[in-house]
Amino acid sequence: xxxxxxxxxxxxxxxxxxxxxxxxxxxxxxxxxxxxxxxxxxxxxxxxxxxxxxxxxxxxxxxxxxxxxxxxxxxxxxxxxxxxxxxxxxxxxxxxxxxxxxxxxxxxxxxxxxxxxxxxxxxxxxxxxxxxxxxxxxxxxxxxxxxxxxxxxxxxxxxxxxxxxxxxxxxxxxxxxxxxxxxxxxxxxxxxxxxxxxxxxxxxxxxxxxxxxxxxxxxxxxxxxxxxxxxxxxxxxxxxxxxxxxxxxxxxxxxxxxxxxxxxxxxxxxxxxxxxxxxxxxxxxxxxxxxxxxxxxxxxxxxxxxxxxxxxxxxxxxxxxxxxxxxxxxxxxxxxxxxxxxxxxxxxxxxxxxxxx
Amino acid sequence: xxxxxxxxxxxxxxxxxxxxxxxxxxxxxxxxxxxxxxxxxxxxxxxxxxxxxxxxxxxxxxxxxxxxxxxxxxxxxxxxxxxxxxxxxxxxxxxxxxxxxxxxxxxxxxxxxxxxxxxxxxxxxxxxxxxxxxxxxxxxxxxxxxxxxxxxxxxxxxxxxxxxxxxxxxxxxxxxxxxxxxxxxxxxxxxxxxxxxxxxxxxxxxxxxxxxxxxxxxxxxxxxxxxxxxxxxxxxxxxxxxxxxxxxxxxxxxxxxxxxxxxxxxxxxxxxxxxxxxxxxxxxxxxxxxxxxxxxxxxxxxxxxxxxxxxxxxxxxxxxxxxxxxxxxxxxxxxxxxxxxxxxxxxxxxxxxxxxxxxxxxxxxxxxxxxxxxxx
Numbered sequence: 214x215x216x217x218x219x220x221x222x223x224x225x226x227x228x229x230x231x232x233x234x235x236x237x238x239x240x241x242x243x244x245x246x247x248x249x250x251x252x253x254x255x256x257x258x259x260x261x262x263x264x265x266x267x268x269x270x271x272x273x274x275x276x277x278x279x280x281x282x283x284x285x286x287x288x289x290x291x292x293x294x295x296x297x298x299x300x301x302x303x304x305x306x307x308x309x310x311x312x313x314x315x316x317x318x319x320x321x322x323x324x325x326x327x328x329x330x331x332x333x334x335x336x337x338x339x340x341x342x343x344x345x346x347x348x349x350x351x352x353x354x355x356x357x358x359x360x361x362x363x364x365x366x367x368x369x370x371x372x373x374x375x376x377x378x379x380x381x382x383x384x385x386x387x388x389x390x391x392x393x394x395x396x397x398x399x400x401x402x403x404x405x406x407x408x409x410x411x412x413x414x415x416x417x418x419x420x421x422x423x424x425x426x427x428x429x430x431x432x433x434x435x436x437x438x439x440x441x442x443x444x445x446x447x448x449x450x451x452x453x454x455x456x457x458x459x460x461x462x463x464x465x466x467x468x469x470x471x472x473x474x475x476x477x478x479x480x481x482x483x484x485x486x487x488x489x490x491x492x493x494x495x496x497x498x499x500x501x502x503x504x505x506x507x508x509x510x511x512x513x514x515x516x517x518x519x520x521x522x523x524x525x526x527x528x529x530x531x532x533x534x535x536x537x538x539x540x541x542x543x544x545x546x547x548x549x550x551x552x553x554x555x556x557x558x559x560x561x562x563x564x565x566x567x568x569x570x
Numbered sequence: 571x572x573x574x575x576x577x578x579x580x581x582x583x584x585x586x587x588x589x590x591x592x593x594x595x596x597x598x599x600x601x602x603x604x605x606x607x608x609x610x611x612x613x614x615x616x617x618x619x620x621x622x623x624x625x626x627x628x629x630x631x632x633x634x635x636x637x638x639x640x641x642x643x644x645x646x647x648x649x650x651x652x653x654x655x656x657x658x659x660x661x662x663x664x665x666x667x668x669x670x671x672x673x674x675x676x677x678x679x680x681x682x683x684x685x686x687x688x689x690x691x692x693x694x695x696x697x698x699x700x701x702x703x704x705x706x707x708x709x710x711x712x713x714x715x716x717x718x719x720x721x722x723x724x725x726x727x728x729x730x731x732x733x734x735x736x737x738x739x740x741x742x743x744x745x746x747x748x749x750x751x752x753x754x755x756x757x758x759x760x761x762x763x764x765x766x767x768x769x770x771x772x773x774x775x776x777x778x779x780x781x782x783x784x785x786x787x788x789x790x791x792x793x794x795x796x797x798x799x800x801x802x803x804x805x806x807x808x809x810x811x812x813x814x815x816x817x818x819x820x821x822x823x824x825x826x827x828x829x830x831x832x833x834x835x836x837x838x839x840x841x842x843x844x845x846x847x848x849x850x851x852x853x854x855x856x857x858x859x860x861x862x863x864x865x866x867x868x869x870x871x872x873x874x875x876x877x878x879x880x881x882x883x884x885x886x887x888x889x890x891x892x893x894x895x896x897x898x899x900x901x902x903x904x905x906x907x908x909x910x911x912x913x914x915x916x917x918x919x920x921x922x923x924x925x926x927x928x929x930x931x932x933x934x935x936x937x938x939x940x941x942x943x944x945x946x
Contacts, residue, residue, distance in 0.1 A: 221652070223716065223717035226717075226718075227717060227718075227919075228715075228716040228717055228718045228766065228918060228919055228920070229919040229920070230652070230716060230717075230919070264616075264638055264641050264642055264645065265612050265616065265642055265645075266612075267641060267642060267644075267645025267646060267653060268645060268653045268655075270655065278717055280652070280653075303619070303623070303634075303638075306619045306623075307615050307616050307619045307638075308615065309615075310611075310615065312615075312619070313614065313615040313618050313619065316618045316619050316621070316622035317618050317622075317893075319622055319625075320618065320621050320622050320625060323625050347682070350682045
């Protein structure tokens with residue numbers, strides 16, 4: 214009742230092949246076509262599991278082997294003899310387009326959820342659980358790197374530095390942290406007027422920003438925004454999130470070698486924009502509350518932000534300036550620093566929020 | 571499942587390879603092309619089920635996924651009517667992966683202690699020659715064609731002469747030593763490979779690698795200059811036209827995006843071009859000079875074809891958010907295989923299997939995770 218299966222037979226340790234016919238007779242497997250017919254108990258034959266229509270191998274107890282592409286008949290024999298393996302189910306999943314579509318939908322959903330909810334939530338949890346000392350160690354190198362590449366020592370006189378430090382003490386005053394946020398002064402050079410939050414729990418303020426501020430209350434606004442980044446562990450969270458997303462993308466795209474790097478860049482970039490907006494809003498909330506708490510008029514935040522924004526287009530018109538400043542942003546991202554002016558798409562919105570007096 | 575006890579040890583040494591005699595008068599040659607019979611739809615289904623099952627098993631299935639993927643690709647690669655077989659045990663790969671993940675996590679967290687980090691980084695660098703050998707042993711040992719397995723064997727010091735000396739020399743000579751490194755690497759990987767008892771060898775000279783890198787260097791330089799001029803014209807043009815149009819804001823938006831798209835495409839073309847050139851030129855050089863016993867190989871890859879395939883693949887992957895990866899894989903593999911053939915002198919029937927060695931996947935997986943480059 215079974216039609217024979219055409220196969221190639223290899224003697225033990227030999228690449229010489231011979232055509233044979235296999236047939237099943239009850240519990241016995243018959244091999245025809247060699248000098249003398251061979252028989253084996255079907256249950257003693259090791260049959261590789263099915264994968265698409267690739268050839269399967271049958272390993273016999275005497276060390277010889279057969280190869281065949283007649284997968285359907287083999288499956289029938291296995292079913293008849295009750296010798297099916299669990300791989301049958303995987304083969305079933307792999308052989309219908311409907312299952313593939315379900316797997317695809319699930320994968321897209323899982324990856325999307327992992328990137329938008331899983332990674333940020335995990336990163337937030339981890340960043341809050343990690344002791345501040347660990348965070349500080351991880352970010353130790355950042356300031357050194359920035360010093361080497363962008364900053365020069367501050368040119369502010371001591372009196373001015375003391376005045377700004379006193380303002381910053383007010384930001385620190387009611388903070389629930391095991392370690393105070395540190396303020397350092399640098400000359401901005403290429404970066405110009407700006408303030409940065411570093412993973413080590415340090416806020417950097419450039420001389421240019423101190424000069425740009427009309428009063429200490431404006432500085433308070435900017436510095437409390439940066440302190441907000443640190444209080445919410447944004448640098449560490451951003452770094453953790455990026456790493457997790459990169460891991461997810463790399464796992465899925467592992468087939469495509471270096472080509473996938475290009476494809477992986479796209480979702481990561483979109484996501485970065487989204488996260489940095491969330492981080493900015495959180496830091497703005499922090500600044501808002503701080504200003505209300507310290508009874509500093511909110512308008513100060515709006516004032517210095519719009520003055521900073523006015524400064525930006527000037528710089529971008531000069532072509533030479535555009536490239537280095539863009540590079541600056543990227544490098545700061547890599548080093549985990551949160552900078553006051555990068556990736557703030559809705560600056561006008563933010564200004565509006567603080568124009569309530 | 572691979573059964574490593576199938577071939578008794580005595581069999582390996584008994585049949586000495588026949589090639590020393592055969593070399594004196596070569597039998598008439600016959601050309602066997604490699605034929606790839608897989609298709610993108612089938613491979614897509616396997617690929618997406620692999621990802622799906624890997625996600626719901628929290629990564630554990632990834633070891634089985636790797637095996638199924640390679641079984642499909644090998645199983646659809648035919649030579650002289652017989653397919654290749656990938657016989658790795660997923661459990662071994664899973665064990666290797668767990669060890670690799672732990673090692674990578676330890677290495678990553680050692681960054682907090684710079685001294686430890688540097689010591690570990692040096693240790694990993696020193697482990698590369700060992701990882702290469704282990705990885706090749708595992709991969710080739712699990713590759714079977716016509717009942718005969720491939721194998722790889724070498725010593726740490728020989729491997730270190732390539733994988734420690736090569737990178738250092740390339741670095742010290744500011745890249746001048748790099749072609750030498752690539753030549754040595756290719757020779758090391760092929761010369762220590764056997765198919766059954768029959769050894770492979772690579773007869774290409776180091777001097778043959780240098781012209782390829784010189785052309786690559788000059789070509790890249792030329793492309794960059796042309797791209798620079800083009801970019802300047804486009805940006806200049808768009809600013810000029812944007813200015814002329816004045817207040818038509820939407821047009822300005824479109825015009826200012828156009829040069830970015832064009833420059834982006836040129837950049838991708840440039841990267842893909844360099845890669846395609848290396849694939850075709852190095853691929854041809856290696857396979858046209860490689861031999862398996864008295865048999866030879868022939869490789870007829872063309873840069874233009876390779877470039878077209880890789881460029882379209884890259885765009886397809888980017889714009890499908892990765893969904894066309896299986897299609898791209900199949901497409902590129904089919905082209906490369908159909909341009910490779912074995913020129914056999916005498917019968918392929920007489921290759922004897924060698925003694926099998928049991929190998930584990932730790933080196934292979936560690937090598938994967940630390941991104942050790944052993945590709946040919």
